[in-house]
Amino acid sequence: MRTVISTDKAPKAIGPYSQAIVHNGVAYLSGQIPLDPSSGQIVEGGIEEQTVRVLENLGAVLQASGASFGTVLKVGIFVRDMNDFAKVNEIYARYFPIDAPARATIQAAKLPRDVMVEIDCIAALV
Numbered sequence: 001m002r003t004v005i006s007t008d009k010a011p012k013a014i015g016p017y018s019q020a021i022v023h024n025g026v027a028y029l030s031g032q033i034p035l036d037p038s039s040g041q042i043v044e045g046g047i048e049e050q051t052v053r054v055l056e057n058l059g060a061v062l063q064a065s066g067a068s069f070g071t072v073l074k075v076g077i078f079v080r081d082m083n084d085f086a087k088v089n090e091i092y093a094r095y096f097p098i099d100a101p102a103r104a105t106i107q108a109a110k111l112p113r114d115v116m117v118e119i120d121c122i123a124a125l126v
Contacts, residue, residue: 007064010057011035014112020065022125027065031078031120032057033112042113047084050116051091058119059095067123069095075103078118082107088117 005020006012010032013019020029034043034050035057043053062068077092079085085105093100101121111118 005065007060009037009060011037011040019061022065025125027067027123027125029058029061029121031118033115033118042115047087047116048091051088054117054119055095058121062123066125068126071126072101072121072123074122075101076120077105078108078111080108080111080116084116
């Protein structure tokens with residue numbers, strides 16, 4: 001059985017997908033982009049501000065799923081410009097200070113709404 005997860009503490013899905021699906025003790029989170037959940041607008045600022053917003057959105061969906069940053073198994077990071085990776089990585093490390101999950105980072109030619117970063121993940125339930 002699968003459970004659809006939705007929280008108003010993260011941006012609503014902007015297409016035909018769920019914020020997350022939980023199945024057999026695992027949460028599969030859709031990619032989060034730097035949308036402010038209350039306004040639905042992209043946060044102002046550069047890659048640092050966008051990365052923080054993305055991770056905060058991801059954290060809200062993790063919590064709604066019954067998971068946490070500490071139970072994340074795999075992360076996918078998509079950046080518009082790999083030259084921004086060091087800044088993304090620095091902020092990312094604050095959310096995963098020990099026993100970081102497996103991860104892949106990919107430079108994408110174009111991301112939804114032309115944002116600079118998108119992150120998705122898979123997590124075990126707490």
